[in-house]
Amino acid sequence: MVNQLKEYEYAKYLPEKSSIGGTITTEDSHVHLSFGYPNSDLFPLQALSEAASEAILSGGHLALHYFGGDGINKTKQWIKESAVHRSIEVDLDQILTTSGAQHAIDVAARTLINTGDEVWVEAPTFFGATQAFQLAGAKITSFPIDRNGLVVDEVEAALKKRKAPKFIYIMPNFHNPGGVNLSQDRREKLAKLAEQYSFYILEDDAYGELSFTTDYQPSVYSYAPSHVIYIGTFSKIIGPGVRIGWIIAKGEVLSKLNIFLQGSQTNPLTQEILAQLFTKLSFQTHLTSLIDDYRVKRDVMVEALQQTFQDHISFHIPEGGFFIWVRFKKDIDTDELAARAFRNGVSIVPGTSFYQDNRPSNEIRLCFTYCDAEQIKRGVRILADTYFSIVKSDVEEIKA
């Protein structure tokens, strides 16, 4: 039996393995601070169950076809209304629904990138995005973020010296993993640069709704609609399992993106269910319950980190989203820390995963939304014990 094809040449930009994975352990007591997941207890299951059953009975004869039923436009109507919070005013036909934000990123990558093209990203950034850019054949360059998001001055300096990229991929709200927001003046400035140097901005706003304050920044899209592809998702506010996200764009790029999305590539049945859900669920009440829960758990994690690690770490306290990005003051191998912590019963993501060049990193990402408060405290405790045992043995090694 032949099991592999002789000298078969697969697509050359395939990575060795997917960057998208997750810790797999079935140990009940294991604490998953690695997963970037919402709190399962807050899934609106009752309303969703009723919505699904009604969507199918009343709309299934259309929603089960490729073209789908009314639910698609109703879902887009909801997106249109919620976009107003981002200072975005659009017609329904400027909204394209996708199978989640990841699909939206993939579609944008395939629309904009030719082999060898430059794409600029933040450092750190979301690994699902860089994988999509690599698969499309991009050369990736990264620019630092600070507590006010992407350092736009460095982007400007680069634009003055070299060819502009095809696009810049940014997460302006509750950055994954950084937890920071892009300041308003940087938004404006970046939008201006896109116009001046003729590139697109891929604005990934996966966490935008989950703000713990009443402060909302206008989207980058609102400053330069012709130069921005805006991306949103229901994953963080309803549940990743519905696999529905969206793109907002205008002009030529909108029709190009749409080439990948015609013929109902995006699930019409799930959109019908979402449309019904919006009639059954007070979305504002639901969102408030998410925000209240996540704010409390952010506080729990912040306090646990400060108490256990004291001055060994520094971090920005995020005003929303899912993540705290922790930097160790001592040089420490965070891959080893993650491996040891895993054996001790807690999962974290080592910082290197968030750098497109896989550089060594003194940072780790912790998610505060998935676990409950007790698990967060226990998880941080175990992590600190693991950390100090490494640091201590390092000190002993040096002494010895």
Place this chain on the structure above:
Amino acid sequence: MVNQLKEYEYAKYLPEKSSIGGTITTEDSHVHLSFGYPNSDLFPLQALSEAASEAILSGGHLALHYFGGDGINKTKQWIKESAVHRSIEVDLDQILTTSGAQHAIDVAARTLINTGDEVWVEAPTFFGATQAFQLAGAKITSFPIDRNGLVVDEVEAALKKRKAPKFIYIMPNFHNPGGVNLSQDRREKLAKLAEQYSFYILEDDAYGELSFTTDYQPSVYSYAPSHVIYIGTFSKIIGPGVRIGWIIAKGEVLSKLNIFLQGSQTNPLTQEILAQLFTKLSFQTHLTSLIDDYRVKRDVMVEALQQTFQDHISFHIPEGGFFIWVRFKKDIDTDELAARAFRNGVSIVPGTSFYQDNRPSNEIRLCFTYCDAEQIKRGVRILADTYFSIVKSDVEEIKA
């Protein structure tokens, strides 16, 4: 305001517009013989509605997460069992679920094709597939089909003369649009050629379950599992709107394909619903009701075509699937026929859409599953009137 980016270079393999469309008219009396759609009246809405509501209540706390719940494995278990009818024996981990067969084709294209690589297809073939191959940068060559499917001898002759393709894309059962099946000896032979010349076969079995006879051919996969990527879908047997299909493969290519599918790109919620559906619906009874309905409507269409067109056309009577592929004996512009028929109230797909080189074609595709018997008769009647008015005016032009 700038509306387009100056000299912006989009991905170079983007087509001008999507090949996937559909006639859009809201006229109630219009007859859609163009849509390749199932009969909406046979969607198992009641069972699906109950399945959805229960899936969410009992499994939603997992199925709404990226990783999904038990439904994914249960759906794969169903796929595994039904694959036995195609003489395919697999483990669950050889099955990858996708967002429909179209997504499966796209993933295969992106895994196997580098810019400029050769892909061989049938002529005619499914336009959704050729679009995916073009987007991946393939050069496409086509080989004729006859009443026994792809003419494998011509493929063999080509292999002797030139470089083997990266893969051959075929529809061995109830070909879209040809309606034919690949004969058993050709399956065997093609499988052997794939082994001998080291290429893959992309076996698209979208219509395999919809056989009007009890005759089942073994899949091409069963003859050369290491050289075939097998594709199936729930679109034709449950409904396209669920957007769930699958890939069966083995060895190295399986892990490569999986790079695109990790991280639950495929909807876990819909898979949970399908898993519940299989416990509520006697699938065999459901399938029999589809087959009985479609067989009757095939007969209605065959009779209507014979009565109205008489010896002006020829066609193969399909033993399953959705389509009749009609060839006109006179040379006729089928694009014009389609445009005129549309104005007269019936939609058809002109043959040229099914040729990757858009060659002129004397053929049209008619779908007999979506409309009811009365509509089919009326549609064929209108089509025949349109045809004869064109032929008659041609004769008059020649006389004049």
